[in-house]
Amino acid sequence: MEEEKQGISEDWLSVWIGLLIFVLSLGVFVGADLLGFGITTGVWTDLAKALKPVSKGFEGLGGLGSLIATYVFLLVVMTIGAAALKANIGKFVVGFTAVFWISYICWIIGSYANIAVNTPGDMKKFGIGWSLKLTAESGFIVALLAGLIVGNFFQGFAESIKEAVRPELYIKTAIVILGGFLGVIAAEKLGLATAVMFRGLCAIVEAYLVYWALVYFAARKYFKFSREWAAPLASGISICGVSAAIATGGAIRARPVVPIMVSSLVVIFAVVELLILPFLAETFLWKEPMVAGAWMGLAVKTDGAAVASGAITESLVRAKALVMEGANYKEGWMMGAAATVKVFIDIFIGVWAFVLAIIWCSVIECKPGERVRPGQIWERFPKFVLGYVATFVAILYLGLNFPDLLGKTKAAMGEGNVFRGIFFTMTFFTIGVVSNFKKLWEEGIGKLAAVYILCLFGFIIWIGLIISWIFFHGVKPPLITG
Amino acid sequence: MSEQPKIAEELKKMEYEPLLPVEKKLIGWSIGLGVVLLGILVWISYTFFPSGQ
Numbered sequence: 305m306e307e308e309k310q311g312i313s314e315d316w317l318s319v320w321i322g323l324l325i326f327v328l329s330l331g332v333f334v335g336a337d338l339l340g341f342g343i344t345t346g347v348w349t350d351l352a353k354a355l356k357p358v359s360k361g362f363e364g365l366g367g368l369g370s371l372i373a374t375y376v377f378l379l380v381v382m383t384i385g386a387a388a389l390k391a392n393i394g395k396f397v398v399g400f401t402a403v404f405w406i407s408y409i410c411w412i413i414g415s416y417a418n419i420a421v422n423t424p425g426d427m428k429k430f431g432i433g434w435s436l437k438l439t440a441e442s443g444f445i446v447a448l449l450a451g452l453i454v455g456n457f458f459q460g461f462a463e464s465i466k467e468a469v470r471p472e473l474y475i476k477t478a479i480v481i482l483g484g485f486l487g488v489i490a491a492e493k494l495g496l497a498t499a500v501m502f503r504g505l506c507a508i509v510e511a512y513l514v515y516w517a518l519v520y521f522a523a524r525k526y527f528k529f530s531r532e533w534a535a536p537l538a539s540g541i542s543i544c545g546v547s548a549a550i551a552t553g554g555a556i557r558a559r560p561v562v563p564i565m566v567s568s569l570v571v572i573f574a575v576v577e578l579l580i581l582p583f584l585a586e587t588f589l590w591k592e593p594m595v596a597g598a599w600m601g602l603a604v605k606t607d608g609a610a611v612a613s614g615a616i617t618e619s620l621v622r623a624k625a626l627v628m629e630g631a632n633y634k635e636g637w638m639m640g641a642a643a644t645v646k647v648f649i650d651i652f653i654g655v656w657a658f659v660l661a662i663i664w665c666s667v668i669e670c671k672p673g674e675r676v677r678p679g680q681i682w683e684r685f686p687k688f689v690l691g692y693v694a695t696f697v698a699i700l701y702l703g704l705n706f707p708d709l710l711g712k713t714k715a716a717m718g719e720g721n722v723f724r725g726i727f728f729t730m731t732f733f734t735i736g737v738v739s740n741f742k743k744l745w746e747e748g749i750g751k752l753a754a755v756y757i758l759c760l761f762g763f764i765i766w767i768g769l770i771i772s773w774i775f776f777h778g779v780k781p782p783l784i785t786g
Numbered sequence: 787m788s789e790q791p792k793i794a795e796e797l798k799k800m801e802y803e804p805l806l807p808v809e810k811k812l813i814g815w816s817i818g819l820g821v822v823l824l825g826i827l828v829w830i831s832y833t834f835f836p837s838g839q
Binding site for chain 2: 499510516528561562663751774775780
């Protein structure tokens with residue numbers, strides 16, 4: 305979580321932007337279709353037919369008009385946000401323009417029928433003889449690869465757009481909007497949603513207690529890291545990547561350089577996980593969709609990569625379950641499990657850092673002048689979670705108390721969801737841009753990477769799988785009937 | 787302009803610190819608590835939050 309020195313934090317900004325889009329989407333309730341111009345892309349073989357606005361009321365705009373309107377709307381909103389961050393506005397406008405267009409073009413490419421189509425019926429419908437069967441969400445992967453190419457081979461360009469390369473801002477905004485979308489599906493199946501949330505909470509309690517201790521032990525005992533390095537490394541690898549490494553570094557009073565270096569490693573490996581784990585989940589866990597979703601939340605580090613990998617996993621697993629068993633799972637549950645687990649992890653980072661600070665100061669090493677304050681829990685609390693909870697609870701309340709409005713609620717969240725998807729795609733692209741493998745290699749990443757690889761692929765991923773299995777096996781998303 | 791420190795240089799500066807008994811205790815307690823809570827949380831999950839469709 306990167307905090308700006310002067311303006312508001314990206315964390316708070318994501319809350320305001322997410323809530324703005326959420327509130328605008330609610331215009332549907334009073335007959336004001338405020339976000340209906342939002343661009344959507346269907347699977348295509350003829351590009352002219354691929355793009356269209358989300359609402360029929362805006363059909364007159366056409367696909368290109370809708371895309372331009374979406375860009376202008378987001379540019380205005382994000383530029384106001386950039387002003388609140390005290391970013392360089394001129395550079396932000398240029399950077400955001402590049403980020404938006406490259407990301408969306410990647411999304412369009414990912415929706416090309418030969419890449420996306422995954423059922424024999426759809427192959428017939430589009431008149432194609434082969435497909436990579438990556439689903440329409442493959443646009444995320446395309447965006448990530450484009451970002452990696454820019455970040456590693458076009459560093460001058462990456463530098464010129466860096467004011468708008470803010471994956472944390474984009475994913476947190478997306479998660480705030482996602483809250484409303486998940487509120488709708490929870491309202492339809494409250495008992496199941498409650499079970500998923502409670503089990504998600506259980507899973508992260510286990511993850512904190514077991515993961516952290518094991519990684520800390522491995523780093524100290526076998527790799528001979530000092531306490532200053534081992535603690536942020538343990539949090540970064542085991543809990544929630546960047547924000548956990550920084551919070552832990554602060555809690556044990558490590559030099560700022562330590563969590564920053566750990567964070568750069570976390571981002572790189574999150575990309576590796578993002579490219580591997582959803583496909584492993586599709587291959588081995590398609591019969592246990594909720595295990596797959598929760599596993600992404602537990603095993604993939606950084607908010608962006610975790611929730612995004614939940615989205616890809618959902619898409620892949622739903623498609624495979626449909627082809628193999630004819631089971632047409634409702635959308636949102638697997639990604640919801642990943643997001644729930646990740647949000648709980650984020651909520652507890654502050655608490656965990658506080659506990660570590662107390663332990664460090666009382667029994668391990670107390671630095672001169674150090675004082676542990678309970679207020680630090682709030683300071684480290686990820687504020688975007690407030691936005692997520694607000695949109696989730698508001699829509700859940702509406703859905704449960706006004707079932708007659710469910711149709712309009714779905715339409716409203718559907719419009720908001722279009723922008724959630726765009727923020728997701730921009731997250732993927734910008735994660736790729738900041739993942740500079742070459743730079744880390746030049747800096748001598750060896751030993752740090754070794755402990756990371758050993759812990760992550762040696763047990764973090766597998767313990768995460770076991771925990772997910774224990775709490776989520778047998779839990780199935782509702783089926784689409786009729 | 788000062789150059790940013792490199793990871794390799796920072797790691798070289800790191801001094802060896804033996805694992806203290808209190809750290810071993812922290813690790814042991816954390817894993818032990820995790821295992822005990824696992825049983826309790828699984829029981830609560832399956833008893834009070836069944837996932838029956």
